[in-house]
Amino acid sequence: MQIIIDEKYCKGCELCMNYCPKDVFEMSKKRSAKGYLMPEAVNIENCINCKMCEKICPDLCIEING
Amino acid sequence: MNKLAEQYIRKEALPLIFCPGCGDGTVLNSFIRTIDEMGIREDLACVSGIGCSSWTPVYLDVDVLHTIHGRAIPFAEGLKVSRPDKKIVVFTGDGDGTGIGGNHLIHAARRNIDLTVVMLTNNIYGMTGGQKAPTTPMGAITKTSPRGNDERPFDVYNLVVGAGATFFARWTAGHPVQLEKALKDAINHKGFSFVEVLSQCPTQAGRSMFNTKDPYKMIQWYKENTYMHKKGDVAKIKDGKMPLGTLYVEDDVVEYTDTLQSIKEEAQCK
Ligand SMILES: Cc1ncc(C[n+]2csc(CCOP(=O)(O)OP(=O)(O)O)c2C)c(N)n1
Ligand SMILES: [Mg+2]
Numbered sequence: 001m002q003i004i005i006d007e008k009y010c011k012g013c014e015l016c017m018n019y020c021p022k023d024v025f026e027m028s029k030k031r032s033a034k035g036y037l038m039p040e041a042v043n044i045e046n047c048i049n050c051k052m053c054e055k056i057c058p059d060l061c062i063e064i065n066g
Numbered sequence: 067m068n069k070l071a072e073q074y075i076r077k078e079a080l081p082l083i084f085c086p087g088c089g090d091g092t093v094l095n096s097f098i099r100t101i102d103e104m105g106i107r108e109d110l111a112c113v114s115g116i117g118c119s120s121w122t123p124v125y126l127d128v129d130v131l132h133t134i135h136g137r138a139i140p141f142a143e144g145l146k147v148s149r150p151d152k153k154i155v156v157f158t159g160d161g162d163g164t165g166i167g168g169n170h171l172i173h174a175a176r177r178n179i180d181l182t183v184v185m186l187t188n189n190i191y192g193m194t195g196g197q198k199a200p201t202t203p204m205g206a207i208t209k210t211s212p213r214g215n216d217e218r219p220f221d222v223y224n225l226v227v228g229a230g231a232t233f234f235a236r237w238t239a240g241h242p243v244q245l246e247k248a249l250k251d252a253i254n255h256k257g258f259s260f261v262e263v264l265s266q267c268p269t270q271a272g273r274s275m276f277n278t279k280d281p282y283k284m285i286q287w288y289k290e291n292t293y294m295h296k297k298g299d300v301a302k303i304k305d306g307k308m309p310l311g312t313l314y315v316e317d318d319v320v321e322y323t324d325t326l327q328s329i330k331e332e333a334q335c336k
Contacts, residue, residue: 006067009080013087018282036086055099055242058084058091060071 001049003041006061012036016053016062022046025053074098074107076127083121087281089239089265090186094122096242097155097184100249101128111152113142115167118193119159119186119265136167139174142181150180150323153253160187160201164220168200175229175258179322182252182259187222188267189275196270206275223301226260227314233259234301234314238292239266240285241310248312257321264288264308
């Protein structure tokens with residue numbers, strides 16, 4: 001399983017983290033070039049490939065490969 | 067960027083103008099999935115007015131008309147009359163659609179012209195800084211109702227179906243899966259179809275109306291203040307809660323471009 005977050009377009013809205021039923025995401029302390037705090041797929045082994053994060057993302061920047 | 071989105075987005079138009087957590091971006095996301103699954107890219111034309119919500123289709127690499135405030139529907143009607151083969155989807159906001167463009171909306175519904183209108187309701191004029199809209203709840207604080215809105219909002223379902231629309235669905239931007247299905251049904255419906263999406267605006271509505279700028283909390287609020295419509299029931303606002311789902315479908319109503327076509331054929335016979 002691979003979760004790609006495009007930091008060029010992510011605005012750090014946290015919807016992916018809130019929508020994930022398996023708590024895969026956490027907000028990291030890392031900031032993107034635009035200054036937004038980035039989500040991070042910390043518990044990637046829990047991912048069930050439901051793609052809710054991909055579907056809720058308002059900036060079209062999440063990609064699940066699995 | 068997501069691989070599917072990459073096939074449909076004009077990268078030179080990025081970044082999206084939407085604020086972090088804006089529901090309009092999720093609607094764009096769902097719309098891309100819808101048109102991809104339906105395989106209608108070449109048959110599609112999108113038309114929009116003015117407002118944040120009206121930017122939704124502008125990023126797509128399909129035929130798009132980004133028109134003037136409140137007039138997306140008349141542009142779309144003109145396009146449909148000249149190109150009845152096209153599947154036309156109008157994106158509008160609650161201000162654009164029911165405020166300045168309200169008269170166009172009811173008359174297009176009355177004609178039952180084969181268009182799909184997607185209205186993104188954020189209960190406010192987002193782009194211009196948070197003025198009250200015809201959908202702002204009574205008592206809500208906005209830039210132009212600092213002591214609370216003294217007017218009643220539209221019941222958009224009653225307005226649009228009452229005027230003659232033959233398909234109406236409502237979801238929130240927090241229901242991307244259901245929204246995709248509703249968009250598909252609306253586009254496939256022959257006649258005037260309307261999809262209202264309650265779309266959170268964390269920046270303008272969040273600050274003044276919802277007491278939170280957290281988009282997830284706003285989605286939760288929308289979910290708590292709506293209920294699932296049961297097929298066969300009357301789609302009423304109950305205890306302040308709006309029904310969600312496919313609220314109205316009427317087939318076999320005469321459609322406007324069909325009527326025009328038969329008039330044309332008759333005239334050519336004479
Ligand atoms: C003729 C005209 N009047 C007023 C405006 C200013 N204006 C631009 S967007 C807007 C409101 C849009 O509200 P809505 O349709 O709800 O879109 P939102 O930004 O909330 O998505 C207004 C009043 C304009 N551009 N043109
Ligand atoms: Mg609005």
